[in-house]
Amino acid sequence: MSHTHNVILECTDLSKTFYSTEPPTDVLDGIDLTVGDGEFLVVMGASGSGKSTMLYNISGMDRPTGGRVALGGKEITSLTDAEMSRVRLTGMGFIFQQAYFLKNLNIQDNILLPALKATPKDRTGAVKRVDDLMERFGIAHIKRHGITQISGGQLQRASICRALATEPAILFADEPTGALNSTMTAEVMDALTSVHRAGTTIVLVTHDPACAARGDRVVYLRDGQILDSHAMGAWTEEGAERREDDIFAWLAKKGF
Numbered sequence: 001m002s003h004t005h006n007v008i009l010e011c012t013d014l015s016k017t018f019y020s021t022e023p024p025t026d027v028l029d030g031i032d033l034t035v036g037d038g039e040f041l042v043v044m045g046a047s048g049s050g051k052s053t054m055l056y057n058i059s060g061m062d063r064p065t066g067g068r069v070a071l072g073g074k075e076i077t078s079l080t081d082a083e084m085s086r087v088r089l090t091g092m093g094f095i096f097q098q099a100y101f102l103k104n105l106n107i108q109d110n111i112l113l114p115a116l117k118a119t120p121k122d123r124t125g126a127v128k129r130v131d132d133l134m135e136r137f138g139i140a141h142i143k144r145h146g147i148t149q150i151s152g153g154q155l156q157r158a159s160i161c162r163a164l165a166t167e168p169a170i171l172f173a174d175e176p177t178g179a180l181n182s183t184m185t186a187e188v189m190d191a192l193t194s195v196h197r198a199g200t201t202i203v204l205v206t207h208d209p210a211c212a213a214r215g216d217r218v219v220y221l222r223d224g225q226i227l228d229s230h231a232m233g234a235w236t237e238e239g240a241e242r243r244e245d246d247i248f249a250w251l252a253k254k255g256f
């Protein structure tokens, strides 16, 4: 984390055990993590190292077995389910490998849903925010399309619009380019770089060093622990290739 950043998210001694298995599965084992306000943090690690589980537990989608998580200085681990839902709806945005959109609504109405839920009395404001976002991410012309009528890259940019329409302080992304070809991956990563430059904090889980190169810092997970952290400074198009090589070399040393 850059020293100029204030802390937005802080996890202390976070652990997660699944008791649904016999024997129980320890997945997160004493995670200490600080994310700076406005930081673009990348989470990497081998398959099964606990990346998704960590993302779900730091974002209140799941409840850790131990430890605490504070968002903006406020502990969220002890909130009720209803309080937690409200924090997720108004303070956080989420994107996943698959866009969870409703088939019977067009793209614009899908993007509008969470924004209307967050501010039901301000439909005009929500529509304006959504229109501006769709314009900014190059999908305004397909707003009346159905979700099966657009490309995977457009669908993921729509997911980004939906996540940002509530103006969250932090955006969590779990392998958002995992199902995309390299052209669409670049489109989505350009969108995330723009989101980051506009000041939103991002936590991105990815397997792809080219995507990781967009971040300010990469943490590496192994067996549910943060093994190492690699600070990179701000991404530029000119420096992209060198950063990617640098991440490759860093990962190779960990046997990735």
Ligand SMILES: Nc1ncnc2c1ncn2[C@@H]1O[C@H](COP(=O)(O)OP(=O)(O)OP(=O)(O)O)[C@@H](O)[C@H]1O
Residues within 6 Å of the ligand: 018, 020, 021, 025, 027, 045, 046, 047, 048, 049, 050, 051, 052, 053, 054
């Ligand atoms: N609900 C669950 N019940 C039991 N075990 C689980 C559950 N969810 C995840 N796990 C286990 O936790 C471990 C970490 O899973 P997780 O999905 O967090 O890893 P990951 O690093 O994101 O992997 P990938 O890169 O393959 O997505 C795996 O061994 C997985 O089987």
